Amino acid sequence: MTTANKEVNELIKREYEHGFVTDIEVDTFEPGLNEDVITRLSEIKKEPQFMLEWRLKAYRRWLEMEEPDWAHLGYERIDYNDISYYSAPKRKEDMPQSLDEVDPELLRTYERLGIPLHEHAKLAGVAVDAVFDSVSVATTFKEPLAKAGVIFCSISEAVRDYPELVQKYLGTVVPHTDNFFAGLNAAVFSDGTFVYVPKGVRCPMELSTYFRINAANTGQFERTLIIADEGSYVSYLEGCTAPMRDENQLHAAVVELVALDNAEIKYSTVQNWYPGDENGKGGIYNFVTKRAACIGKNSKVSWTQVETGSAVTWKYPSCILRGEGSVGEFYSVALTHNYQQADTGTKMIHLGKNTTSTIISKGISAGKSSNVYRGLVKFGPRAEGARNFTECDSLLIGDQCGAHTFPYIESLNKSAIVEHEATTSKVSDEQMFLCRQRGIDMERAVSMIVNGFCKDVFRELPMEFAVEAGKLLEVSLEGSVG
Amino acid sequence: MLSIKNLHASVEDKEILKGINLDIKAGEVHAIMGPNGSGKSTLAQVLAGNDAFEVTSGSVTMNDEDLLEKATEERARDGVFLAFQYPVEIPGVSNLQFMRTSVNALRHHRGESEMNAAEFMKLAREVSKQVDLDPAFLKRGVNEGFSGGEKKRNEIMQALMLQPKLAILDETDSGLDIDALKVVSDGVNALRAEDRAILMVTHYQRLLDHIVPDFVHVLAEGKIVKSGGPELALELEERGYAWLGIKEDETAASSAN
Numbered sequence: 054m055t056t057a058n059k060e061v062n063e064l065i066k067r068e069y070e071h072g073f074v075t076d077i078e079v080d081t082f083e084p085g086l087n088e089d090v091i092t093r094l095s096e097i098k099k100e101p102q103f104m105l106e107w108r109l110k111a112y113r114r115w116l117e118m119e120e121p122d123w124a125h126l127g128y129e130r131i132d133y134n135d136i137s138y139y140s141a142p143k144r145k146e147d148m149p150q151s152l153d154e155v156d157p158e159l160l161r162t163y164e165r166l167g168i169p170l171h172e173h174a175k176l177a178g179v180a181v182d183a184v185f186d187s188v189s190v191a192t193t194f195k196e197p198l199a200k201a202g203v204i205f206c207s208i209s210e211a212v213r214d215y216p217e218l219v220q221k222y223l224g225t226v227v228p229h230t231d232n233f234f235a236g237l238n239a240a241v242f243s244d245g246t247f248v249y250v251p252k253g254v255r256c257p258m259e260l261s262t263y264f265r266i267n268a269a270n271t272g273q274f275e276r277t278l279i280i281a282d283e284g285s286y287v288s289y290l291e292g293c294t295a296p297m298r299d300e301n302q303l304h305a306a307v308v309e310l311v312a313l314d315n316a317e318i319k320y321s322t323v324q325n326w327y328p329g330d331e332n333g334k335g336g337i338y339n340f341v342t343k344r345a346a347c348i349g350k351n352s353k354v355s356w357t358q359v360e361t362g363s364a365v366t367w368k369y370p371s372c373i374l375r376g377e378g379s380v381g382e383f384y385s386v387a388l389t390h391n392y393q394q395a396d397t398g399t400k401m402i403h404l405g406k407n408t409t410s411t412i413i414s415k416g417i418s419a420g421k422s423s424n425v426y427r428g429l430v431k432f433g434p435r436a437e438g439a440r441n442f443t444e445c446d447s448l449l450i451g452d453q454c455g456a457h458t459f460p461y462i463e464s465l466n467k468s469a470i471v472e473h474e475a476t477t478s479k480v481s482d483e484q485m486f487l488c489r490q491r492g493i494d495m496e497r498a499v500s501m502i503v504n505g506f507c508k509d510v511f512r513e514l515p516m517e518f519a520v521e522a523g524k525l526l527e528v529s530l531e532g533s534v535g
Numbered sequence: 536m537l538s539i540k541n542l543h544a545s546v547e548d549k550e551i552l553k554g555i556n557l558d559i560k561a562g563e564v565h566a567i568m569g570p571n572g573s574g575k576s577t578l579a580q581v582l583a584g585n586d587a588f589e590v591t592s593g594s595v596t597m598n599d600e601d602l603l604e605k606a607t608e609e610r611a612r613d614g615v616f617l618a619f620q621y622p623v624e625i626p627g628v629s630n631l632q633f634m635r636t637s638v639n640a641l642r643h644h645r646g647e648s649e650m651n652a653a654e655f656m657k658l659a660r661e662v663s664k665q666v667d668l669d670p671a672f673l674k675r676g677v678n679e680g681f682s683g684g685e686k687k688r689n690e691i692m693q694a695l696m697l698q699p700k701l702a703i704l705d706e707t708d709s710g711l712d713i714d715a716l717k718v719v720s721d722g723v724n725a726l727r728a729e730d731r732a733i734l735m736v737t738h739y740q741r742l743l744d745h746i747v748p749d750f751v752h753v754l755a756e757g758k759i760v761k762s763g764g765p766e767l768a769l770e771l772e773e774r775g776y777a778w779l780g781i782k783e784d785e786t787a788a789s790s791a792n
Contacts, residue, residue, distance in 0.1 A: 482587070483623040487677075490583050490619075491637035491693065492611035492644065501636060505627030505676065 069327060072297030075162045075267050079186070081140040084270060086133055088112065091240055094139050098209050101216055111229035111239035118233045124396040125425045125457060128338065128365050131303055138241045140268035141188040155191050159183075163191075163263065179290070180205055182246045182262045186271055189244045194258065201257050203287075204249040208276050211247035218249055222280055226309035226346045226373070234340040234367075238307040242276035245306070250285040250316075259515060261290035266302060266326070266337070275306035281316035283349065288319040288515060293362070297327050299335045301364060306341045314349030314376065319357070321514055322370075323522055326362035331420075333392025336364025343370035344400075347379035347408075355382040356399065357513045359522040364393060369427065371400035374408035374439075381410040384510040388503075388526060389422030389454070398428035398459075403439040403469065412443040415507050417526075418454035429461040432469035440470040447477040448506050450499065478506075500526060536561045536732045537582075537602075537701055542593035544581045551577040553757035554593070559701075564733040566743055568768060569754035570776050575736040576620060578754070579705040582734075583617035584610050597701065612644035614700030618690035618707050625677035630689065631659060633677045634696055641697060659696065665725065666692045667718045683710040691722035702726055704735045708742035720745030740772035755781040 082090060091112055095105040120130065142156055155170070163170050163183055170183055170191045180194035182205065189207030198205045204215060212219050229239035246262040266273050281287055293304075304326060310318050320343075329336025339362075345354035356370040372381030383399035401410035410430070418424040430441045447456035462471055480502050488498035504511070504523050511519045537559040544552040551574045559565050569575050581588050582595065584607035595602040602610060625633065639649040650658070660670045666688040678686050687707055694702050704723065708716055723746050726733060735748065743751070743765065751767040752759045753776075761767065761779055771778070 481623065484625055486583075486585055486607065487619065487623050487625070488633075489607040490611050490615075490617050491633070491697070492608050492640035493636055494608050494640070497636065497640075501628050501633070502625055505625055508627040 069297060071294035071325065072327060073165065075158060077156060077158050077267075078143040079140050079268060080143055081268060081271065082137045084135050084137045086136070086138060086241070090138055094241065094243075097139065098212070100209075100212050103216070103220060104212050107224070107229075108240050111236055112241075114230060115233070115236035115240055118236050120233050124367055124427070125423065125459075126365055126367065126394050126396050128301070128394070131338065133237070135270070136272045136303060137268070137270055138272060138274070139243060140186040140271040142185060142190065159185060159190050162265065162267075179259045179261055182207060182260075184244050184246075184262060184264045184275065186243070186266060186268050186273060189246075197257065198260075202251040202254055203256050204247065205260055206247055208242070208245045208247045208278060211278070215247070215249070218280065219247070219278070222309070222311055223278055224309075226311060226344050227307050227342050232342060234305045235307050235342040238274050238276060238305050238342070241272075242274045242307065245276040245278075245308075247277070248279040248287060248289065250281045250287045252282045253284045254282075255285065256287040259288050259290055261292065264291070264293040264304075266294075266304065270300065270302075272303040272305065275304070275308075277306070277308040278311075279309070279318060279320070280311045281313065281318050281352075283314045283316060286317045289321070290515060291320070291322045292325065293323075294325050294327070297330070297335065301329075301336060301338050303338045303340070304363075306343075308341070308343040308370075310345035310354055312345065312347045312349055312352035312354055312376075312379070315351050316349055317353040317355075318345065319355045320345075320370075322356075322358040322360075324358065324360045324362050324366070328362045328393050329364040329391065331391045333364070336393070337362065338365045339363035339368060340365075341368040343368065345370075345372045345381070347372060347374050347376050347381060349376045349379070351378040351380075352376050353380040353382075355384070355513070357384040357510065358386070358397075359510070359514070359526075360385070360387040360395060360397060361526065363395075366393075366395040366397055368397045369399055371402065372410060373402045373404065374410065374436075375404045376408075377405045378407045379405055380408070382513075383410075383412045383414070384513045385414045386417070386507045386510045386522070386526075387415070387424060387426075388417040389419070389424045391420040391422060393420075393422045395423070396425040396427055398426045400429040400431070401441055402429075402431045402433070403436040403441070404433040405436065405439075407438045408436060409439065410441045412441070412445075413509050414443075414445045415510055416445070416447045416456055416458075417450065417503055417506065418447070418456050419450040421453045423455045423457075425457045425459065427459045427461075429463070430471060431462075432464040432466045434465045436466045437468050439466065439468075441472070443471070443473045445473075445475045446506070447475075448503065449477065449479045450503075536598055537734075538594075538596045540594045542578075542581070542595060543591045544577060544588050545591055546577070546588050550591070551588070551757055552581065555754075555757070555759060557752065557759065559732045559734060561700075561732055562729045563750065564727060564735065564746065564748045565750045565752065566735045566737060566748040566768065567752050567754050568737060568740075568771060570781060571738065573754045573781075574757040575738075575754055576705055579617060579703045579734070579736050582701075582703055583607065583615060608640070612641055616694050616697055616699030616702045618687075618694055618702070618704045620706040620709065622678045622681075622686045622690055624679050624681075626679050628677050629674050630677050631656070631673040634659060634673075634693060637693070638696055662692055662695045665695060666722045668692060684712065684715040687711060687719055688715065688722070691719055694726055695722060698731075700731060702731065702733045704733065706736055706738065708737055708739065716742070716745065740768045743768045753779060753781075755779070
């Protein structure tokens with residue numbers, strides 16, 4: 054806490070600090086989307102035939118789908134032919150590449166973002182897959198992980214090197230027919246991370262992916278697949294940033310998690326995409342489908358997310374609790390400021406007996422932003438003895454922001470138990486006066502009160518992320534008082 | 536140390552303080568007494584800089600500096616401390632974190648290095664014993680689920696941690712049983728020092744049995760109507776505010792019994 058407090062103080066006056074652009078030679082597709090583009094994409098990635106067919110099938114279906122408009126969001130519709138679907142730094146040779154061969158400019162980019170990839174400076178205990186626009190540029194600690202039997206690589210590599218695993222699981226949790234953005238992603242997904250933890254293995258370190266959007270007018274279509282085999286455990290972290298640009302950029306990701314018998318996946322996100330400026334100009338459109346299938350008995354998936362970025366967030370990390378006794382958890386902090394809009398929450402689908410789920414959602418609204426929690430808790434007919442606990446708390450800063458909560462509950466089983474709690478509070482003048490009377494300045498006071506509000510979620514985050522998340526809130530709230 | 540001249544203050548266009556004059560020297564303890572609605576708490580809040588009150592005229596200086604032009608947090612860093620009558624809760628923020636942030640903000644202002652976690656913990660444990668609070672309180676949210684008495688002891692603990700130049704205690708005795716009153720009084724007496732001024736706002740005389748003030752002032756309808764030594768409080772206790780021709784409202788009269 055000592056260093057966190059100190060750093061937090063220094064950070065108060067900073068702007069979005071990851072807004073720089075890396076000047077690097079790239080190969081970029083012309084904007085536009087058609088079957089040729091998808092075929093070229095698949096060729097560049099040297100994908101097996103099955104992958105191309107999978108993509109084309111998804112694309113043809115996507116053409117018939119409509120962009121959803123049920124969310125509490127307002128944004129200019131996206132012209133999907135105005136986006137480039139592939140942008141990657143040029144490289145001399147194609148894969149595989151060792152770190153020594155990675156363009157030093159890229160390594161410097163990640164260093165500036167606080168993610169050193171070099172051998173001598175690697176983050177202790179955290180293996181990183183660095184994704185830059187449409188490609189993974191480096192993955193650290195691959196060898197020690199391989200010794201433990203853990204596969205940790207980019208999804209592009211996995212498609213080539215582990216086609217049977219990919220074919221067995223890809224699209225089983227989020228089929229391409231699921232929704233508009235998932236369909237688009239299936240057709241054009243660029244890169245992301247693949248993890249396989251074999252039976253009985255406790256992954257020896259934290260795994261993480263750092264997503265960076267750099268190129269202009271490019272969409273990022275991340276695809277991540279994590280499989281935890283019987284009795285295994287893995288903790289995975291995801292971070293993301295982008296340059297400050299006046300144009301909106303699309304990030305449409307799909308993340309699929311599969312947990313077999315007695316397996317546990319802990320998935321943490323600190324989402325810090327560029328949120329746009331104080332007048333609501335620019336920023337990332339973040340349309341993401343994240344879902345876990347707890348197919349094994351007593352399997353467990355825990356989603357923890359801290360959402361501070363993006364101009365628009367549309368995201369509902371969910372759990373399908375199929376295995377008997379499986380457990381789903383969702384811990385979320387979503388902070389919106391200026392003109393940001395977030396429509397986020399979770400779905401807990403209880404199918405198996407004695408399945409349990411916990412939802413803790415903390416929404417913080419400041420400026421003129423809009424913050425929505427949208428959640429579904431559903432119990433199937435065979436979900437005997439299933440139960441859910443939901444807590445949704447909203448905190449308002451100022452009087453021009455909005456917070457909404459849309460909880461949906463559907464139960465087809467009489468034995469299911471649901472508990473729901475919801476509160477809305479404001480950072481009160483009395484709290485502010487108490488803090489200031491004790492010599493604490495306003496920005497610091499707000500940040501302290503907000504951090505206190507989020508405590509139940511922060512304690513679910515891995516240590517180094519919890520500090521990061523606290524700092525992020527501090528920066529994001531800058532200028533929200535006075 | 537503190538000089539208040541012809542202070543007028545209002546809230547929502549209603550004038551509460553109607554010309555307060557008061558001088559307090561370092562080392563002195565002053566008690567402000569008066570019935571409910573007389574403006575006692577308003578005076579405390581105005582001195583601490585609560586924006587809800589507007590100072591319409593008059594001046595306040597502390598050590599020859601204009602106090603009124605300073606923001607709340609600047610006054611606090613210069614040594615003004617207010618023990619609140621109704622301390623507010625801050626859920627999820629531990630008492631320890633809150634106090635350490637506060638102590639370090641003041642140290643920073645004085646050009647001193649920040650206290651590290653271990654040093655601070657040691658100090659906080661010692662002081663918590665002084666006000667008979669279990670050190671486990673340090674880990675709980677600020678005033679979260681505290682009883683009335685615990686909140687008041689927590690306020691005194693903070694005063695002891697911060698070692699202010701001017702400590703303003705707003706009804707610190709209200710809602711305390713005899714044992715808690717003793718603990719709080721001992722804490723306040725421990726604050727008495729040559730270089731520190733204490734201003735106590737109280738409705739009742741009983742606190743003054745434990746903390747004997749140097750001066751007692753009676754506030755009525757926004758003005759100080761009588762000043763004297765500690766004997767004035769005793770006389771008030773015996774004869775009631777009516778003795779000074781002050782009307783006491785019914786709630787005050789009934790709760791006094």
